[in-house]
Amino acid sequence: MSEESVPQQGGPTGRPKGLLQQMEELMAALNAxxxxxxxxxxxxxxxxxGA
Structure with a gap:
């Protein structure tokens, strides 16, 4: 898969987010x-x- 087919999502500074950061954000949204x-x-x- 080439990089052109994978959209790069920028954070607040315009830099691409790391995969770990994206996964953490998705998990937080899923848990909510x-x-x-x-x-x-x-x-x-x-x-x-009480668990």
Whole structure:
């Protein structure tokens, strides 16, 4: 796969983000979405489960 087919996403400074940073941002967004779904489904928030 050539670099031309992979879009480069710039951060606030315009520099491309590292793969690790992109993955961390995606995981944070996914966790937030899953927390919202748990609440909508009537499950208690994970913080109150004592785990």
């Amino acid at each position: 979405d899953l927390s919202d779904l748990r609440i909508e489904a009537g499950f208690p928030p994970e913080e109150s489960q």
